[in-house]
Amino acid sequence: MPAPNSGLLQTGNDYLTMCTTALETKGLSGVTCISYTWGLFSGLSTTQQLFAPLGQAPIVCIPATASMGQLMRISLKWLQAKSRQPSRATG
Numbered sequence: 001m002p003a004p005n006s007g008l009l010q011t012g013n014d015y016l017t018m019c020t021t022a023l024e025t026k027g028l029s030g031v032t033c034i035s036y037t038w039g040l041f042s043g044l045s046t047t048q049q050l051f052a053p054l055g056q057a058p059i060v061c062i063p064a065t066a067s068m069g070q071l072m073r074i075s076l077k078w079l080q081a082k083s084r085q086p087s088r089a090t091g
Contacts, residue, residue: 009033009036015033015036015075019033019036019072019076022034023069023072033072034068034072041062041071044060044062045062047059
C-alpha cells in the first residue's frame with residue numbers, strides 16, 4: 001500500500017501503512033504514529049475515567065508502565081488481525 005499523500009492518518013489503512021515500519025525508522029512518520037497513538041490512548045483513558053463513576057466497565061486496560069511504542073505495536077497487531085475493516089475512518 002502506498003503511504004498517505006497528506007501525511008495524515010485518516011483510515012486504518014493509513015495507520016497500517018505508515019506505522020508498521022515507523023518504529024524501525026527515524027523521521028516524521030515515527031513522530032506522527034507515536035503522536036496519533038498517544039492521542040488515541042489518552043482519549044480512551046480519559047473517557048474511561050469520566051464514565052467510571054457511572055459504572056461503565058473499562059473498554060481497555062492500559063498499564064501505567066506501557067510505552068507509546070508498546071501501545072503502537074498492540075494497536076497495529078489488532079488492526080492487522082481485523083484487516084477486513086481497516087478502511088474505516090479513524091477520526
